[in-house]
Amino acid sequence: MKKRVSLKWKWTIGASMAIFFTYTLFSVAIFMGFTQMMISQEHANVKDTLFAVSNKLKLEPTSLTNEKVTQTLQPNFPTTNDSTEVDSRFLIDDSSYDSIDTLYAKINEAGVVVRVFDPNSRLLYESRASHATFNKTAYTVIEPIKIDGKDGFSGTMPIMSSQNQNIIGYVQVTNELLRYHEMSNKIVLVMLTMGSLALIVSGVLGYLLAINFLKPIKLMTRTMNDVRQDTQSRSRMVVPDSNDELSDLTRLFNDMLDKMQKYIEQQKQFVEDVSHELRTPVAIMEGHLKLLNRWGKEDPVILDESLSASLQEIERMKSLVQEMLDLSRAEQVEIHYKHEKTNVKNMIHQTFNNFSMIHPDFVFNLDDDVDEDVNVQIYRNHFEQILIILLDNAVKYSTDRKEIHISVAQDDYAIQIAIQDFGEGIGQGDLQKIFNRFYRIDKARSRDKGGNGLGLAIAKELLDGYQGTISVESVLNHGTIFRISLPILKEN
Incomplete structure (x- = not known):
């Protein structure tokens, strides 16, 4: 048997993974953007250091020597033998101190190695020991390298004498990207920490969302169990105020239960009525x-x-x-006949002519104000059955004045039909009961006239199924008027 997994946990895991995946995606994007920015900055730093060293050394007219390079790249100024006068080559204004300090900071930055070579590739100066490979180049070259298995940069450029534009040496800057690696490690650590926290938070949030979203389903299950245990149960779901798909589902579910219970009650009523009658x-x-x-x-x-x-x-x-x-x-017209339509004028005239023919001793008057093309959404046989029930009752319960009036009118929304007789009439105490099944005002008299007390109940059920209405007005011994209304079918 397949193991059952609760929808709550499926939803929790799914929501958690979705939230965590979104967080991870954004975190990776931010990390890649940040590291790319740092790489660009380190690349620029290598380039700046190359140009700074080259600018300091290009003042020499001839090839560089170890002493010249060392003296130029040191922050302390060499003095003459009497220690009272500064070598005239290094006389500079106060504003140059900042540039010397900046260059010194670049040269002595952690992970940065500055090396200077003469035109014959002989090492003249090295800020710290390095095993980087040097290759002469005619222009500035900055390329990625591996240093102890980690990413780094190596930049090389020729030093051109500012006096005769001859190559007097080469400068090489190697950067181990210590700040980049340190910052990347910190960011990865923070991302992992925040990722773990995000996973926990997303799990809790997913669980709460699952509980919230599944609450209507749990209520639905509880309601269905109530109905299963008692088919007459009036248990229903409370429609939420959210006005969304869940509220629509709740309404449909309640409507389904109402219809199901209605059909059950109809079956029960049918059996009881048949047994009784x-x-x-x-x-x-x-x-x-x-x-x-x-x-x-x-x-x-x-x-x-x-x-x-x-x-x-x-x-x-x-x-x-x-x-x-x-x-x-x-009782089931909504299921089987909801797409039927009938022309009002044709049906009423046909029924009027039929009754005029089979009851020649009656006077039938028809007042018709309906257009030729007006249709109502009702099955033709059902519409005819309603008219026959009402006209048949009018004939049965007429007395001396054998006259029946039929009037038909319309407005923008509905067809109004009135059928009036001048017969026995109905007492006020019976008006509210005549649409009940098997209800007969005078049972003995009704049996003599062939009635079972179901005609008006059938007419009302049919009209209810087609969203129509039926009402009655009557005065005892003066006659009765039945009024029915059916919505006009609007053609698209």
Whole structure:
């Protein structure tokens, strides 16, 4: 079995490595930039030392000697034998002291070796012992070398006499780059220390980020466990105020649970309703069959009555089952029919003509103010079913005044349909209940008219699924008006 690794630790390691990699990348870039700057500075120092020594020695008209070079490159001024007068060749003003001190500092800098050669490559002066190779050159050359396995610089240039431009010697400067190596080592040490600290900090930060990001998932898991243990649980995730992808995910998750619970409740309600409504016809049929089994089959009158009643109950059961299936489908229109559309004018005129034909004893009036090309997002058969349910009820519950009015209007957003009859009407106490399943104002009268109390429930479920509405107004013994509204489908 594959070992389980928590997403929290995966996220922690990933975030830590990302932060640490970013830190390392920037640190390496800064280190390389800094070392390159130091290398350039050391290169410039070698070049400056070469020119400084050359400028001091080029005053000689002839080839250099050990004594001349030593005297020139020393910071102390030689005097005459009586120690009271300075050699006239070294009489300089006060401003030259700084240049001599600077040159002396360059020559005696740690890791720097200055050597002077005559034109025949004979060593005349050496600031300290060195094993660097010397090669004569006609121009200034500064090149990288290895000194005891470490990087260094070696620079060589000819010394040209300022009087006759002849080569009177050569100067070589070797720099072991001690300051560069020392500073580089310190920087590497600091980077390693800071890198270790950065790794720890990035680990802690990654862990905190992982906890923060995974908190909604933990809540989601907890909520799912609650629902798994109790399908009727109302446990839901709290939508965060962050208004980001996590809040969107939380809303979708809650919506999914709401829909799932709604479907579970619908299934449960469906089973309960079917069980309840089928109990009566089954009991009636059972009673007649037992009657026939005992002695009724010998009596033609009882036999005929029992068979007729049983067949009537079977027909009612078939009607009930069909209506229950219609109701179940109505609850799922968002899944199966969300892309359907229907032309309002055509459907209403077709239904109006059908009812006018099958009920010639009724007067149907149609007031139509809808444009030809107006569509609503609803499956055609469902739209027709809603109209048939409302018109069928209007016909069933009409009394002496057999007149039904249908009016259709539109605004910028919705289609408004009103169906009015002048029949029995509905009492105020029943208006809020007529859309409930199996609710009948007068059960005996409803059964006589062939109703199971599901028509209006089906119509409401269908309209809810298509984001429509239905309402009712009624006055007892004066008639009823049903109003439905459906949003107009905006064509792109």
